[in-house]
Amino acid sequence: MRRGQVAVLIGIVSGLLSVLLAVAVNVATGGALPGPLGRVAWLAWPSVALLAVIGVTLAIWQQRLASVPSTVDGATPAELPPVSSAFAGRAADLAAIGQMLSAGTRALAIVGPPGVGKSTLALRVAHDRRTGYPDGQLYAWLRGGSGGDPVDPVGVLGRFLGVLGRPEDERRGDLEELAARFRSAVADRRLLILLDDARDDAQVAPLLPGGNRCLVLVTSRRFLAGLPLGSHQLGALDDAEALAVLAATAGPHGATRVKADPDGAARIVRSCAGLPLALGIAGARLRARPLWTPTDLAARLDDERRRLDEFRVGDVAVRTNFAEAYRALDTVDGQVFRRVGAHPGESFGAGAAAALSDLDPAATEAALDRLVDAHLVEAPAPGRYQLHDLLRLFATEHLSDDELRAALGRLVGWFAATAERGAWVERERGNAVLVAQRLAALGAYEDVWRLVEHVHKTLVGIDDIYTSFAIWREAAAAARALGDDARLSRALRWVANGYRTIGEVTLAGPPAEESVAIAERLGEPRPLAESVRTLGETMRDLGRFDDAEAALLRARHLFVDLDAVQEEIEVLTALGTLYSVNGLAERAVPLLEHAAGLLPRYSATENSQHGWVALQSSIAYRQVGRRAEAVVQADTAFRVATALGDDFLRGYVVEQLGFLALDERRHADAMRHMQEMLAIFTGRHGVGVGSALHSVGIVHEESGRTAEAVAAYEASIAQYERLRDRNRAAYVRAQLARLRPYT
Numbered sequence: 001m002r003r004g005q006v007a008v009l010i011g012i013v014s015g016l017l018s019v020l021l022a023v024a025v026n027v028a029t030g031g032a033l034p035g036p037l038g039r040v041a042w043l044a045w046p047s048v049a050l051l052a053v054i055g056v057t058l059a060i061w062q063q064r065l066a067s068v069p070s071t072v073d074g075a076t077p078a079e080l081p082p083v084s085s086a087f088a089g090r091a092a093d094l095a096a097i098g099q100m101l102s103a104g105t106r107a108l109a110i111v112g113p114p115g116v117g118k119s120t121l122a123l124r125v126a127h128d129r130r131t132g133y134p135d136g137q138l139y140a141w142l143r144g145g146s147g148g149d150p151v152d153p154v155g156v157l158g159r160f161l162g163v164l165g166r167p168e169d170e171r172r173g174d175l176e177e178l179a180a181r182f183r184s185a186v187a188d189r190r191l192l193i194l195l196d197d198a199r200d201d202a203q204v205a206p207l208l209p210g211g212n213r214c215l216v217l218v219t220s221r222r223f224l225a226g227l228p229l230g231s232h233q234l235g236a237l238d239d240a241e242a243l244a245v246l247a248a249t250a251g252p253h254g255a256t257r258v259k260a261d262p263d264g265a266a267r268i269v270r271s272c273a274g275l276p277l278a279l280g281i282a283g284a285r286l287r288a289r290p291l292w293t294p295t296d297l298a299a300r301l302d303d304e305r306r307r308l309d310e311f312r313v314g315d316v317a318v319r320t321n322f323a324e325a326y327r328a329l330d331t332v333d334g335q336v337f338r339r340v341g342a343h344p345g346e347s348f349g350a351g352a353a354a355a356l357s358d359l360d361p362a363a364t365e366a367a368l369d370r371l372v373d374a375h376l377v378e379a380p381a382p383g384r385y386q387l388h389d390l391l392r393l394f395a396t397e398h399l400s401d402d403e404l405r406a407a408l409g410r411l412v413g414w415f416a417a418t419a420e421r422g423a424w425v426e427r428e429r430g431n432a433v434l435v436a437q438r439l440a441a442l443g444a445y446e447d448v449w450r451l452v453e454h455v456h457k458t459l460v461g462i463d464d465i466y467t468s469f470a471i472w473r474e475a476a477a478a479a480r481a482l483g484d485d486a487r488l489s490r491a492l493r494w495v496a497n498g499y500r501t502i503g504e505v506t507l508a509g510p511p512a513e514e515s516v517a518i519a520e521r522l523g524e525p526r527p528l529a530e531s532v533r534t535l536g537e538t539m540r541d542l543g544r545f546d547d548a549e550a551a552l553l554r555a556r557h558l559f560v561d562l563d564a565v566q567e568e569i570e571v572l573t574a575l576g577t578l579y580s581v582n583g584l585a586e587r588a589v590p591l592l593e594h595a596a597g598l599l600p601r602y603s604a605t606e607n608s609q610h611g612w613v614a615l616q617s618s619i620a621y622r623q624v625g626r627r628a629e630a631v632v633q634a635d636t637a638f639r640v641a642t643a644l645g646d647d648f649l650r651g652y653v654v655e656q657l658g659f660l661a662l663d664e665r666r667h668a669d670a671m672r673h674m675q676e677m678l679a680i681f682t683g684r685h686g687v688g689v690g691s692a693l694h695s696v697g698i699v700h701e702e703s704g705r706t707a708e709a710v711a712a713y714e715a716s717i718a719q720y721e722r723l724r725d726r727n728r729a730a731y732v733r734a735q736l737a738r739l740r741p742y743t
Helices: 003-028 035-066 091-102 118-132 153-163 175-186 201-207 239-249 254-260 262-272 276-288 294-301 304-310 318-327 331-340 350-357 361-373 389-397 401-421 426-441 445-456 462-482 485-502 509-522 525-541 545-561 565-581 585-602 608-623 627-644 647-663 667-681 686-702 706-722 726-742
Strands: 107-111 137-141 192-198 215-220 230-233 378-381 384-386
Touching (some): 091 107, 118 192, 153 175, 192 201, 254 262, 254 276, 276 294, 294 304, 304 389, 331 350, 361 378, 401 445, 445 485, 462 485, 462 647, 485 686, 509 525, 525 545, 565 608, 647 686, 667 686, 686 706
Parallel strands (some): 192 215
């Protein structure tokens, strides 16, 4: 019951009390009541007493209600903006928030980067729970992330008090006074309060109720660590949820259009990188263009240079949303944000960020921490940072070409310094390729080569195969653009080696041949010898025995003339492999023994070359029947591979150990070795996987398990065909053909 209703009751009771009091006085002074009323005259004074008690009670009730906030004109405030009918996804976030609120949380901050959908989610939660707060809902847009002037909490408190029915004189005062009045006004009410887009603790603190009867939801781009709030961090949507948002926002037939063009829809989702604002804009553009397919829009979004231009519909734009957050940064934080956006990798370390920013490491890390708190930079792991794809594009928009080149040039210097010190972070190797690509796009070809020269020496393990190949392809393109034939010949050698190593051997021939042609024209003996050796190894892998032998023999003579012992050993090993693979192990043995004799001349310390010479020697000795020597050489190769941690070498050594075990009919040991080889190479080296599957098939065949052998051979053939390695696929296919009559 409200104060106005109580006042009416008090008026009625007062009137009745006046009448009965007059009657009671009349009776008490000897008067008489007319007719039948005379029989109840004795009730006059008890009635007066009862009405007096009721009147006093109502007066006290009215006074108490006067201290409870009432709403304007008796209406319950309902200030929540509507939640979008196209709301989709966020099931996990809604569940997590629901669990926190059910556990007793009465003040919750939803935080995240610009455009991630904090306000939309908060509105959804508020609308879902408003029935539990019958005294109404209050809403304030605090404009804390707009980059302009945030809303003064004094004004918000004054408006809230007015909505809650407080007189005008109680809506004036300083911040502390108004905050106290607001807490008093809501102390006995169950209100839901949504404070949207808060800037910081100072803006929010005065707007929090004092008790636990209200529910307060706050959205902010920053963590509000100084307030008694629960916190839920909002991130990008996963692909399934992103597709749901796209379909929901693309109009009444959005789901049908998305389902009819799944590839185009998936491309849109990738371009949006899970950002709900971008997805909503993309959906709105499809809704406004009913004849467009998702592929039509995806084609416009594919170009990174115009992507942010495309994310605009009406007055809503991703760029505008980001710009508000960017304008709120101070000079140092803005510089760090802008320049680390130039890093093209998935993530980067503090050292790389300092190089890009041109600041000392301590200042850079402090700025990165502030940017993480502002949700403009993410920290996926300790010491690692990353930017959302669209934020990265926005950041680089604010770099001039000169500033971008300078930042990447400093990053190249940092790569070089860390590589030379041996302090190379594993995850930066792949980033080096992306940096090279970015430099090439800017025409900074000398910086590409500066990067390659320093990074190449660190790319030695099995996990570096694809990185090495990719970076030399960038180097070749840069050398061609510079018109530098010497560099081009060198890069093409490594490109050919890369194709061979990753299994694309059919693509290795042209660059190997071009490298030799350029080296012949330049006439420099060492580059020519190296190019000829690469050509010989390529011809060997292509199954062109005569061409391979001729090139490798020529390379050997060139290196002997140069007194290049290490390179001569490598050529002898390659020749030994050529002969062993082609059933000419008796020609391989003397070459490999000569290579082993040269090893001490060039290195007193064992390295991977010792291991490869020992491995190839073991293979050749086994083929010519010198089993004891084969076992010794295999053990030596295994020891070297283990000591060096060289998985590439170890994978092929355990294969040889498997064949040695198979010779003794130790089938279980042989299979264990082949399975170990397969485990080493799976996901790391395609040719190794094909070879391991072939070897597994051989063990099955020797063990009498014909069906299993056929399955392994077929898997090996399929692997080689995926790699377009027709020579090796044909070899295994011939072995399978001999076996099939028995299946």
